[in-house]
Amino acid sequence: MTDATEGAVAEDAFAFTGTWREYLPIAASNFFLTILTLGIFRSWAKARERRYLWSHTIFIDDRLEWTGTGKEMFIGLLFAMLVAALPLFLLNLLAQSLALHGQPLLAGLITFGIYLFAMLLFGFARFRALRYRLSRTWWHGIRGGSDVKGGHYAWSSLWKTAVGFFAASFLMPWALTSLWNERWNAMSFGPHRFDAAANTDGLMARWALFVIAPAVIAFAGIAMAISSGPALLFIPFLLAYAGYFVGGLVFYAAYFRKVIGTLQLGEIGFVFEASDWDLAKLILGDIALVICTIGLGSMFLSYRHWSFLIRHLGATGLVDLENFTQSTARVPREAEGFADALDIGAF
Amino acid sequence: MSDGVAAWHYDGRSAVRRHVHLSIEDGALHIAETGDMVPLDRLRAAGEGKIERFGLADQPGWRIELIGDVDPAWRALLPRQEKHGRLMDRFGVWPVLILCGALAVVAIMLFGMGTRVAARAVPLSWEMSLGEMASGRLDESSCAGPAGRDALARLVARLHPDGPPIRVSVADLPIVNAVTLPGRQVILFRGLIDQARSPDEVAGVLAHEFGHVEHRDAMVALLRGYGLSLLLGGVDGGAITQTLISNRYSRSDESAADAAGLEMLQHAHISPRGIATLFDRLGRMEPTGGATARLFALLSTHPLSADRRRMFLEAPAAAASPALSPADWEALKASCRK
Numbered sequence: 282m283t284d285a286t287e288g289a290v291a292e293d294a295f296a297f298t299g300t301w302r303e304y305l306p307i308a309a310s311n312f313f314l315t316i317l318t319l320g321i322f323r324s325w326a327k328a329r330e331r332r333y334l335w336s337h338t339i340f341i342d343d344r345l346e347w348t349g350t351g352k353e354m355f356i357g358l359l360f361a362m363l364v365a366a367l368p369l370f371l372l373n374l375l376a377q378s379l380a381l382h383g384q385p386l387l388a389g390l391i392t393f394g395i396y397l398f399a400m401l402l403f404g405f406a407r408f409r410a411l412r413y414r415l416s417r418t419w420w421h422g423i424r425g426g427s428d429v430k431g432g433h434y435a436w437s438s439l440w441k442t443a444v445g446f447f448a449a450s451f452l453m454p455w456a457l458t459s460l461w462n463e464r465w466n467a468m469s470f471g472p473h474r475f476d477a478a479a480n481t482d483g484l485m486a487r488w489a490l491f492v493i494a495p496a497v498i499a500f501a502g503i504a505m506a507i508s509s510g511p512a513l514l515f516i517p518f519l520l521a522y523a524g525y526f527v528g529g530l531v532f533y534a535a536y537f538r539k540v541i542g543t544l545q546l547g548e549i550g551f552v553f554e555a556s557d558w559d560l561a562k563l564i565l566g567d568i569a570l571v572i573c574t575i576g577l578g579s580m581f582l583s584y585r586h587w588s589f590l591i592r593h594l595g596a597t598g599l600v601d602l603e604n605f606t607q608s609t610a611r612v613p614r615e616a617e618g619f620a621d622a623l624d625i626g627a628f
Numbered sequence: 629m630s631d632g633v634a635a636w637h638y639d640g641r642s643a644v645r646r647h648v649h650l651s652i653e654d655g656a657l658h659i660a661e662t663g664d665m666v667p668l669d670r671l672r673a674a675g676e677g678k679i680e681r682f683g684l685a686d687q688p689g690w691r692i693e694l695i696g697d698v699d700p701a702w703r704a705l706l707p708r709q710e711k712h713g714r715l716m717d718r719f720g721v722w723p724v725l726i727l728c729g730a731l732a733v734v735a736i737m738l739f740g741m742g743t744r745v746a747a748r749a750v751p752l753s754w755e756m757s758l759g760e761m762a763s764g765r766l767d768e769s770s771c772a773g774p775a776g777r778d779a780l781a782r783l784v785a786r787l788h789p790d791g792p793p794i795r796v797s798v799a800d801l802p803i804v805n806a807v808t809l810p811g812r813q814v815i816l817f818r819g820l821i822d823q824a825r826s827p828d829e830v831a832g833v834l835a836h837e838f839g840h841v842e843h844r845d846a847m848v849a850l851l852r853g854y855g856l857s858l859l860l861g862g863v864d865g866g867a868i869t870q871t872l873i874s875n876r877y878s879r880s881d882e883s884a885a886d887a888a889g890l891e892m893l894q895h896a897h898i899s900p901r902g903i904a905t906l907f908d909r910l911g912r913m914e915p916t917g918g919a920t921a922r923l924f925a926l927l928s929t930h931p932l933s934a935d936r937r938r939m940f941l942e943a944p945a946a947a948a949s950p951a952l953s954p955a956d957w958e959a960l961k962a963s964c965r966k
Contacts, residue, residue, distance in 0.1 A: 286644050303677075310712065310721055317728035319735055329713055336676035343636070343645065346674065346681070346691075351713070370854070378761040421645055422638030422689035471643065605643035607689055 286602040290341060290549055294596040297588045298344075299337035301581065307333055308580040324358060325351030334587045340420055341600065348424075349417035353614065357413075361619040365402055369395060397439065404438025405431050406619035408464055413617045415468055416610065421602065425470035426610030437463055454481040454488045454536070461540045472606045473547035479540040487535050491528030495521040527561075534560040541594070548599040555593040563589050632660055633694060633702065640689025650692070652705060657692070668705055675709040682706065740880075743855060747847040752792070752812075755847055759811015770797040771818065776963020779956035780816075783827065786896045786951070787835050794841050796834070800964050804910065806833050808840040810847050818964045824906060827960070831951035832893065832903030832940070839888030845881050886936060890943055899948040904940040 311326035328351040335347035372395050380388035408431035415425030438460055445456030458479040465477035502517015534557040541553035555563075567585060570578035632649035637659065639646075649660040657666045666684065671692075675681035680694040698706070711717050716724045776798070784796050796814045803817040814837045816830070824830045840846065893900045952960065 306721075307712075310716070310725070313725060314728055317725065317732045319732055322728070325713060332676045332710075336679055344679070348674075381761070419689065421643035422640045422691050423643045424689065600643075602643040602645070607641050 288600060290596045290598050290600055292552070292595045292597065294341050295591050295594040296339040297337060297591040298339060299334065299584070299588060301584070304333060304581075304584050308584065312577070312580040321355070322351075324354035327351070327354060330583060334584065335418065338587075338591050340596070343421055346419040347417055348419060349413070354617065357617060357619075361406075365619060369399065372398075400439050400442065401435045402619060404442075404460075405435035406617070407438070408434040408467070409613070409619055410617040411464060411468060413613055415470060416608075416612050418470075420470075421605070422607075423471040423605060424608050425468060426608050426612065427468045428610050429467040431467075434460075434463055434467070450492055451485075451488065454484040454532075457536065458484070458540060465544060469608060469610055470546055471608050472604065476545040477540070477543065478545075479543045482539075484532070484535055484539060487528075487532040491525075491532040494528050495524040498524045526564075530561050530564065531557050545598075547605070548601070550597045552595040552597065553590075553593055554595060555589070559589075559593065632658075633699065635695055636691075636693045637662075638689060638691045640687050640691070648692075650694075652702065659692075671707055673707045673709045677709065677711060680706075680709065739852075739855065743848050743851045744844075746851055747844045750847055755844070756811040758847075758850075759809050759813050770815075771800050771964035773959070773963040773965075775959035776961075779952060779959040780963070782956060783831060783834065783952055783960075787831060787892050787898070788838055789896075791842075794838060798960075798963055806837050808837045808846050810850060812841050814838070814841060821961060821964070823910065824902075825909070826902060826905075827950055827952035827957045828899050828902030828948075829906040830902070830960070831896075831898045832889070832900060832906065835889035835892040835896075835898075836885050836903065837889075838892055839885030840881070842888055843881070843884055845885065848881070849878070883936070886939065890939065894943065896951075897947050897949055898951045900940045900943040902951070904937050907937065 307329060311322070311329060314322040315326050328347070328349055331347040331349065335345040338345045372391055376388045376391040376395065379385075379391065408429075412427040412429075412431065415427065418425055441456040441460055445453040458481055462477040462479055465475045468475045499517055499521035502520060506517060534555060537555070537560075538553050541551050544551045563585065567582055570581060570585075632651040635648050635650050637646045637648040638644075639662075646661060648662065651658045651660065652668070653665075655668050657668060657671065658664070659666070670684055670686075671682045672685055673681070674683035674691060675693070680698050682692045684690045694702075708717070712721060719727075780796060780798065784794060788794055792812060794812045794814060796816065798816045798818060798821065801817045802819040802822075804819040804823050806814060806816045806820055808814050814834065816834070820833060821830060889903075890900055950957075
């Protein structure tokens with residue numbers, strides 16, 4: 282007997298069924314084992330964490346499944362360290378010694394080279410991490426992936442980010458959305474390619490707020506302090522920080538609503554419904570959690586972020602299971618070592 | 629509808645979900661609706677916690693998930709779901725935690741010994757060129773008065789009469805400290821000489837640094853720093869672990885250098901009390917916080933515990949004579965004055 286093979290997707294198609302009590306033993310043993318194994322367990326900890334999070338994430342009628350292993354992540358990390366971290370370390374040493382030996386120009390050039398290399402690596406790592414995660418994510422016995430290697434994306438990421446800084450960084454929303462599109466358009470799930478077509482409509486005003494507000498507050502504060510005495514100088518800086526925080530929040534909330542809201546997979550569309558205030562509560566909650574537990578609460582951050590994403594994620598459109606066939610994208614073996622080594626996420 | 633245990637099934641080719649009924653016959657799982665017979669030993673657990681899901685190693689995406697509670701008789705025949713990972717499921721969470729703790733202690737010890745052995749294995753010529761790189765421009769800011777240099781050379785020769793030479797220079801900086809760099813180099817900062825009231829005090833600090841030179845501690849510290857940053861680089865809580873480990877190491881380095889320094893002082897018939905009196909005096913005048921505190925770096929990088937202080941104060945100093953003649957001492961003090 283077969284379930285219905287075609288149907289409309291309900292708005293609340295995504296659900297998260299995990300509970301923090303159930304997750305606590307996993308988080309705690311991961312945390313302590315990671316410290317006790319001097320960090321080596323980290324890869325296995327991540328695999329275990331994702332197995333829990335994925336298997337408590339429901340899409341329509343069934344849970345996701347994570348099939349990545351700790352072993353492959355560890356090997357990926359070692360590999361990334363060898364080809365990325367070691368050259369970076371050696372180049373840095375060389376630059377320092379050249380600076381000490383009175384060769385500031387050469388040292389500067391090498392430092393610039395290090396930056397370029399690191400930026401390239403950053404883009405590459407982000408692409409590969411996403412590709413790896415999709416290739417290990419299964420739903421209804423079907424997985425995702427990509428046949429694109431990511432070298433081209435790394436260059437795009439470098440030049441688009443650089444261009445983004447032009448014009449007082451006002452091209453940044455364009456850089457962010459266009460890189461998101463490039464990344465996701467290379468990905469697929471089952472037989473379908475993702476289709477990402479985000480533009481910057483509605484993002485520019487928020488970006489302006491993010492960039493200008495803290496600076497205006499800081500300048501106003503400094504002007505105030507000059508006229509009233511420097512004793513209260515910390516207040517404008519505090520306000521500027523607050524402005525930066527609020528501006529960032531307001532921008533990124535809209536950014537994620539935009540990029541996820543314009544993402545399509547076959548006939549499925551996605552929605553991200555977190556309001557600015559929802560995101561603010563998440564981040565403030567993170568900060569309170571970490572501070573109140575003197576850092577121990579940090580073991581819950583990935584759980585909080587994942588469950589937040591899933592709870593606010595929705596889908597629309599149609600799924601045709603009969604034609605939702607197995608992915609033919611190659612299965613990468615090197616896990617997400619580069620992203621791991623550089624400590625960045627996939628989204 | 630046939631009898632059997634209800635389950636969901638995916639064939640791994642399309643996303644169509646089938647509601648099937650299972651039975652076990654002759655060591656194989658029989659799927660009534662498809663007629664498939666899957667040997668039980670080909671099944672592997674693909675669930676999480678209480679989710680009873682099974683897959684096949686050679687057929688990606690092929691899945692069976694039992695609906696509802698599992699019959700105990702079936703449970704015994706099917707592969708067990710992983711709960712915490714293979715190792716912990718087998719031996720229990722606590723034994724694994726304790727074992728890892730013990731292994732961590734052993735690993736830290738081995739790492740400490742390993743970097744020491746590795747540092748000794750680095751050819752001295754390599755270390756010398758590395759030292760060149762590290763000292764760089766400090767050389768240019770060193771005090772070059774010939775009289776002071778000769779006086780310092782006599783003190784160095786007295787403390788360290790044989791073995792490969794140690795290069796000692798005085799850097800014209802107001803910091804009260806001395807450092808050992810790779811490549812058998814010791815740098816005394818002018819601030820230390822300014823603060824010292826007798827040549828014995830300078831000799832005490834120098835002897836301690838020579839202890840570091842003999843133990844190749846600068847090289848060891850370099851390897852350790854790199855090794856740790858490589859090992860713990862991106863680890864959550866790695867910074868804490870790293871600080872803990874490297875503090876632990878450097879404390880043992882310091883006491884080993886103390887012991888070696890004390891021996892050198894006694895061989896050279898110089899009173900070991902100098903270092904204790906210097907630290908006592910600096911401790912009394914130690915400024916709290918700010919940039920001046922950084923100038924008194926000697927106190928923070930070489931904290932003088934009660935034990936260390938006693939060791940230097942109570943060491944026999946019977947046949948001791950001043951570390952430098954009054955004229956040499958004056959010359960050393962004057963070496964940075966233009």
